Amino acid sequence: MRMNAGGQQERRPRADVQRNRAALLETAQRHFLQHGVGTSLEAVAKEAGVGPATLYRHFPTREALLAAVLQTRSEEFVARRAGIEQLDNAAEALERWLRAMEEYLSAFSGLPDPLMAAARAQDPDNPLTIPCDILISATDQYVRAAQRAGHVRASVQGYDLFLAACSVAWIKGTGTEEKSLDRLRMLIASGYREQDPGA
Amino acid sequence: MRMNAGGQQERRPRADVQRNRAALLETAQRHFLQHGVGTSLEAVAKEAGVGPATLYRHFPTREALLAAVLQTRSEEFVARRAGIEQLDNAAEALERWLRAMEEYLSAFSGLPDPLMAAARAQDPDNPLTIPCDILISATDQYVRAAQRAGHVRASVQGYDLFLAACSVAWIKGTGTEEKSLDRLRMLIASGYREQDPGA
DNA sequence: ACCGTGTACGGAGGCAGCATCCGTTTTGGG
DNA sequence: CCCAAAACGGATGCTGCCTCCGTACACGGT
Numbered sequence: 001m002r003m004n005a006g007g008q009q010e011r012r013p014r015a016d017v018q019r020n021r022a023a024l025l026e027t028a029q030r031h032f033l034q035h036g037v038g039t040s041l042e043a044v045a046k047e048a049g050v051g052p053a054t055l056y057r058h059f060p061t062r063e064a065l066l067a068a069v070l071q072t073r074s075e076e077f078v079a080r081r082a083g084i085e086q087l088d089n090a091a092e093a094l095e096r097w098l099r100a101m102e103e104y105l106s107a108f109s110g111l112p113d114p115l116m117a118a119a120r121a122q123d124p125d126n127p128l129t130i131p132c133d134i135l136i137s138a139t140d141q142y143v144r145a146a147q148r149a150g151h152v153r154a155s156v157q158g159y160d161l162f163l164a165a166c167s168v169a170w171i172k173g174t175g176t177e178e179k180s181l182d183r184l185r186m187l188i189a190s191g192y193r194e195q196d197p198g199a
Numbered sequence: 200m201r202m203n204a205g206g207q208q209e210r211r212p213r214a215d216v217q218r219n220r221a222a223l224l225e226t227a228q229r230h231f232l233q234h235g236v237g238t239s240l241e242a243v244a245k246e247a248g249v250g251p252a253t254l255y256r257h258f259p260t261r262e263a264l265l266a267a268v269l270q271t272r273s274e275e276f277v278a279r280r281a282g283i284e285q286l287d288n289a290a291e292a293l294e295r296w297l298r299a300m301e302e303y304l305s306a307f308s309g310l311p312d313p314l315m316a317a318a319r320a321q322d323p324d325n326p327l328t329i330p331c332d333i334l335i336s337a338t339d340q341y342v343r344a345a346q347r348a349g350h351v352r353a354s355v356q357g358y359d360l361f362l363a364a365c366s367v368a369w370i371k372g373t374g375t376e377e378k379s380l381d382r383l384r385m386l387i388a389s390g391y392r393e394q395d396p397g398a
Numbered sequence: 399a400c401c402g403t404g405t406a407c408g409g410a411g412g413c414a415g416c417a418t419c420c421g422t423t424t425t426g427g428g
Numbered sequence: 429c430c431c432a433a434a435a436c437g438g439a440t441g442c443t444g445c446c447t448c449c450g451t452a453c454a455c456g457g458t
Contacts, residue, residue, distance in 0.1 A: 399458100400457105400458085401456105401457090401458085402455105402456100402457090402458105403454105403455095403456095403457105404453105404454095404455095405452105405453090405454080405455095406451105406452090406453080406454090407450105407451080407452070407453085408449105408450100408451090408452100409448105409449100409450100409451100410447100410448090410449095410450105411446105411447090411448085412445105412446090412447085412448100413444105413445080413446090414443105414444090414445085415442100415443090415444090415445105416441105416442080416443085416444105417440100417441095417442090418439105418440085418441090418442105419438105419439090419440080419441105420437105420438100420439095421436105421437100421438100421439105422435105422436080422437090422438100423434105423435085423436070423437095424433105424434085424435075424436080425432105425433090425434075425435085426431105426432105426433095426434100427430105427431095427432095427433105428429100428430090428431095428432105
């Protein structure tokens with residue numbers, strides 16, 4: 001008899017459960033991309049071909065659905081991170097990481113809001129808390145490395161740049177044009193970079 | 200006979216209209232302060248002692264109500280601006296202006312979103328467009344003055360710092376603690392300030 | 399003081415989205 | 429093939445948005 005870690009009976013997951021879950025994730029991702037994180041969950045359920053109750057059974061809250069969709073998206077993201085970690089230039093690694101994170105955060109319009117809420121509350125029941133903490137601690141790593149190499153001011157913390165990336169992602173989500181965003185990114189970069197003393 | 204600018208008959212505004220409008224504005228401000236810009240308009244109407252239709256007749260959209268409430272709030276704001284303009288230190292004037300604007304923008308949680316939408320769309324029908332444009336052009340003034348005095352990098356535009364202020368206000372609205380906000384403000388200030396060449 | 403006009407009011411109602419309950423269907427092990 | 433457990437999904441109640449339309453009230457004139 002199948003047993004799980006807790007010593008209870010284990011059954012192979014039912015086929016319809018997996019099917020529905022996959023359909024929901026796929027549809028939800030499309031709707032999040034198109035209409036932002038505030039999209040109608042009823043519409044998602046209908047388009048996925050399930051009733052509303054099925055959606056809520058799989059994902060009790062909007063945040064849970066969001067976290068699950070982000071999970072599927074994070075594969076590409078971690079691959080990108082692996083590429084970044086091979087860089088020996090800590091300053092460029094930080095820069096690329098921030099950009100990657102910003103793109104991740106602006107995947108769906110409105111995504112930064114629930115993420116910030118999760119980052120603040122530290123509620124273990126909020127499914128977004130974990131991905132959020134990962135982002136913050138990773139940023140801190142890159143910042144420390146760049147600081148050791150003398151590229152970043154000592155007063156800067158990883159969390160600060162996480163906030164900055166969230167900000168840029170938020171602004172991006174409001175539809176601001178790319179040119180303005182670029183100038184804002186430059187402004188932030190000027191803010192955290194150690195001024196070159198050899199000039 | 201009373202005439203208005205268009206040459207049409209003019210009547211003194213009815214007493215109940217003014218009363219209702221004032222009650223709505225007062226109640227709306229309280230609700231915006233307490234629950235953010237997304238607060239229930241039905242609840243506002245009920246607490247102001249009027250029907251929903253009366254609210255919508257006075258303020259056809261949520262943005263219209265928001266703009267009217269902001270209007271009443273802006274008196275204190277312009278007074279503050281008058282105080283700033285008397286400063287002869289352009290760098291400090293800019294700094295104080297940015298801080299004043301940030302506080303104005305974070306008066307109600309969620310306020311930056313509709314404001315950014317108005318800033319982007321430039322829709323003349325959106326009642327938030329005008330206050331928004333005022334903020335942007337004022338920021339530009341302060342930036343130019345500070346640049347003439349050599350305190351701010353030439354690459355920085357007023358709109359950039361408007362965006363930055365919106366960002367900080369947005370983050371503030373998500374409930375981030377003041378300590379983190381201060382570090383973010385420092386980061387931004389380091390970003391726009393001209394590095395002192397005499398060091 | 400009263401009256402008529404036109405302006406403003408507000409309850410009722412249609413609509414959309416959220417979240418849940420419970421009778422029914424599906425699934426897969428025995 | 430059967431049956432118990434598991435999952436499904438339509439129906440439902442709720443809240444908030446916004447509008448329509450019959451009613452009440454305020455104001456200017458007499």
